Amino acid sequence: MMVLRESIIMKIHYGTAIGALFLTVVHILMRLTQDFHESLQYENVIANYENIGYAVLLELLLILISVHGFNGLRVILLEMNQGPTYEKAVTIGCLIGMAALIAYGSRTIIMTSMGMV
Amino acid sequence: MATIHPKLSEELSQTVVSSTKSVKLKIKRSNPNVNSEQKFDDFVVPIEKWTTVLDALLDVKSHLDHSVGVRYSCRQASCGSCGMKINGKPALACFTKISELNSDSITVEPMDNYPVVRDLAVNMDRMISNHKKVMPYVIREDSEIDAESGIREFLQSPENVDKYIQFSSCIKCGLCNSACPTMAMDKTFVGPQALAQAYRYIADSRDKGKNKRLKVIDESHGIWRCHFAGSCSQVCPKGVDPAMGIQLLRGYLLGIRD
Ligand code: HEM
Ligand code: SF4
Ligand code: FES
Numbered sequence: 001m002m003v004l005r006e007s008i009i010m011k012i013h014y015g016t017a018i019g020a021l022f023l024t025v026v027h028i029l030m031r032l033t034q035d036f037h038e039s040l041q042y043e044n045v046i047a048n049y050e051n052i053g054y055a056v057l058l059e060l061l062l063i064l065i066s067v068h069g070f071n072g073l074r075v076i077l078l079e080m081n082q083g084p085t086y087e088k089a090v091t092i093g094c095l096i097g098m099a100a101l102i103a104y105g106s107r108t109i110i111m112t113s114m115g116m117v
Numbered sequence: 118m119a120t121i122h123p124k125l126s127e128e129l130s131q132t133v134v135s136s137t138k139s140v141k142l143k144i145k146r147s148n149p150n151v152n153s154e155q156k157f158d159d160f161v162v163p164i165e166k167w168t169t170v171l172d173a174l175l176d177v178k179s180h181l182d183h184s185v186g187v188r189y190s191c192r193q194a195s196c197g198s199c200g201m202k203i204n205g206k207p208a209l210a211c212f213t214k215i216s217e218l219n220s221d222s223i224t225v226e227p228m229d230n231y232p233v234v235r236d237l238a239v240n241m242d243r244m245i246s247n248h249k250k251v252m253p254y255v256i257r258e259d260s261e262i263d264a265e266s267g268i269r270e271f272l273q274s275p276e277n278v279d280k281y282i283q284f285s286s287c288i289k290c291g292l293c294n295s296a297c298p299t300m301a302m303d304k305t306f307v308g309p310q311a312l313a314q315a316y317r318y319i320a321d322s323r324d325k326g327k328n329k330r331l332k333v334i335d336e337s338h339g340i341w342r343c344h345f346a347g348s349c350s351q352v353c354p355k356g357v358d359p360a361m362g363i364q365l366l367r368g369y370l371l372g373i374r375d
Contacts, residue, residue, distance in 0.1 A: 007335045007370040078337055079303045087337070 009071060016068035023061045030054065049112035062105040070098035139163045140215055142173050144185055145226040148235045157224070158182065164215050170203055170225060171210035174237075186236030194354055197290035201237050202226040207292040207352045210237075228295035244291045247311040250333055253318060256326030277322040284317035284362055286355040293349035293359050305338040309349035309359035312340055316362035319369065327369070335370055 030048075031039050038044055048054050074094040078087060111117055139161050147155040160181050162173045171189055178185050187210070189199040194212040203213050204224055215223060231239035263269055293309040294300050300308050315334055319327045334340045340363060349359040368374035 005335055006337050006339060006341050010341045011371065075342075079299060079306075079342060082303065082305045082338070 013068060013071050013075075016064040016071075020061060020064040020068055023057060023064065026057060027061060030057075046112060046117070049109065050115065052113065055109055055113040059106060059109050062109065063102055066098050066101045066105070070094040070101070073097075138165075140173070140220075141222045142177060143222060143224040144174070144177070144236065145224075146185075146236050147227075147233055148186075149233055150235070158185075166214075166216045168215050169211050170201075170208075170213045170215060170223060171199055173215060173223070174210060174225065186234070186238045188238040195288060197288035200228050200239075200290040200292045200295065202228060202295075207295045209290060209292070209354045212354050228291065230295045230297065230300040231291065239291075241289075241291055244289070244294050244308060244310055247307050248289065248314060250307070251311045251315040251318070251330055252326055252333070253314045255318065255321060255324045256329065257324065271323040273322055280322070281317045281320040284313050284320075284357055287313060287317070287357050288355055290354065292352045292354065293357075296348040296352045298346050298348065299342050299344065303338055303342055306342050307334060307339050309343070309363065312343070312366060313349075313357055313359035313362040316366045319366070331366075331369060334366065340366055340370065 034044065039048075049058070071094065074090055077090045077094075142160045142162050143157045144160065145155065146158050147153075160177045162168075162176045162181075164173065169192075171187075171192060174185065174187050175189075178187070187199070187201075189211060190196040191198070192211045194209050197209075199210040200207060201210055202208075202225065203210065204218055204220060207228055210225070225237060227233045227237050227239045231241060231243070234240050261269060261271060287310065289310065291310060293313070297306075297309050299306045312334060315330045318324050319330055343360075343363045345360060345364070347360045350357075350361065353359065365374065
């Protein structure tokens, strides 16, 4: 099933990979602003989410890794088995998984950053 | 005075009179048309320094077992017929000298990633049809035969030739496809042989078929399913580097070459 040309999908795959690598570095550097055990304390976690810049970073990381990860999974599954029905199911399944993960993660990020927990 | 070689009488009964060495040749036998049985048959064959694996197989066929199934033709690494797995590695039987294998026991099996026809002969339909799919010929509107001026030539500079010449050495032996891990998993993958040939024609300054060919390989079981294992280039007997061709082709699709 061809949703986009494969070269466009793979450009997205490499782009999201590089973007995610960069944001993961920023994400880890932010952890260095406090001791490791402190960064996992409930109040600090909530405070992180309430910092709007950090919430945007987390949201971007969520989107990049969901897109990259589910496309990566699609590639792996396409190589493990072939056939029109199977391939259609893989493509649709990965798109649904991607959308569901982004929706659920966004819900957490938005609710927490707006002080709803 | 010439001395009589002590083993002369013995040697006369062998196929190669001057041979003093022999190896055990283990040949994988199967005939999927009849049953699913697979076994190895062992033969002891005399060898010389120059004996190739194909020579040894033909020796077996001539003197020990006529029924061994093997495909060959040119015996000089030109026709691409005699690809097989020799001591575990894909190679041309006619281009592999037994003396260079440094082993007293040689195992020959059919190439991986192809259906076996019988014994060492495999069905190469998949490679041939993928090769055809990438349109392995110069595509352009005009021709070297011109109605008005007669015959003319499409000239190329040596630099233009350098861009593709190594890829034109491909003899379609299919060893690269048999070494490729993606070929083993994905039965619809286009494969390194066809991808290298897509590059060979796209990089040819006389060719105008770039977009047509890129379209063929830019699909879900096309070029992107290569993960650069590089085993294709390791086994090619003609010095073609399909793995590099694939990376150069990707350059066109990623917009970093034109
Ligand atoms: C969620 C799980 C993930 C899966 C299933 C996955 C899958 C894949 C696959 C299959 C490829 C190879 C693409 C190809 O060559 O056709 C790839 C490449 C890549 N991934 Fe991921 N990935 C995941 C997470 C990540 C993460 C978290 C990062 C970095 C933060 C990342 C960075 C990269 C990079 C840099 C490449 C390019 C290297 C290459 O093409 O081989 N990946 N990924
Ligand atoms: S690229 Fe090399 S290994 Fe592959 S078919 Fe051509 S000659 Fe054989
Ligand atoms: S017999 Fe022709 S390549 Fe070996």
